[in-house]
Amino acid sequence: MEITHQEFKRCDLFKLIGRIDSATAPQFAKALEKAVGSGKYKLVLDMSELEYMSSAGFRALLAAQRAAKKYNRGEVTLASMPDRIHEAFDLAGFTELFKIFDDPLQAVGHF
C-alpha cells in the first residue's frame, strides 16, 4: 500500500494505492492519525487506485472519522470508491457514516 498527500487550501487529499488488509492497515491508520494529530481535520481519501480493503481498513476509517469529526472540526470524506470495496462497505453498514463522492475534486469542493 502507498499513500500520497496533496494539500489544498481548505482540505487535504490522500490518494490510497494498492491493498489495505490487516498487514497494511496499521500504516494506513498511522497516516490518518498523523494528519488529524497535526490539525488536518478535513480529509478526502481518493480510492480510485485502491484494489482491496478488508475490515481492518474499515476500522481505521472509523477511528479517523471519529477523531476528525470531534468538536465539529471536520470530517473524512471518500472519493472514487471502487464497486467491490463499496459493496463490502455497504454490507458492513459503513456507507451512512461517510460522504462518498464520485470523484476527488467533487469531494475537495465540498469543503
Next chain:
Amino acid sequence: MQTLRLPARFDYLDEIREFVGNIARQNGFDGKDVYNIQLAADEAASNIIEHAYKDRTDGEIQISCGLEAERFTVVLVDYGKSFNPSHAPLPNLSADLAKRRIGGLGIFLIYKLMDEVYYQSNPDKSNTLTLVKRRA
C-alpha cells in the same frame, strides 16, 4: 481440493487471497464473487492470526479450497485457541459514529459474503472453519 500451509502472519494474507482467488476464477466465478471469496478468506485468516494465535508467533494456518458439487469450499485449519464465530456478538449497524463497535466486523462480513459457515473444534486440538459459496 488444493491445500496451502502458511505461517499465521498478516504478511501472508496476500498469498491466501491469491490462492483462493485463482482457484475460484478457474472454477468460473466472476470478478465480484472472486473478490468476495478472497475477502471472506482474508477475514477468517486475520481472525485466526489475531485471536486463535494471540501472543504467539509460531502458529500455522492450513487452507484448502476447491469446488465440490457446485459448492466452492474454503477450509481453514488452525491449532490455536478455539473460537466459534457464531458466538461472536454482532456489530450494531444502526449505531451512530460514536457508539459503533469496532470488533466483530470481520466475522459479520464472512457470514454476509458466504452462503454457509461451519466451525468445529477437533479432538486433536485443531479448529476447522469451513466457508461455502454456492455456484449460481
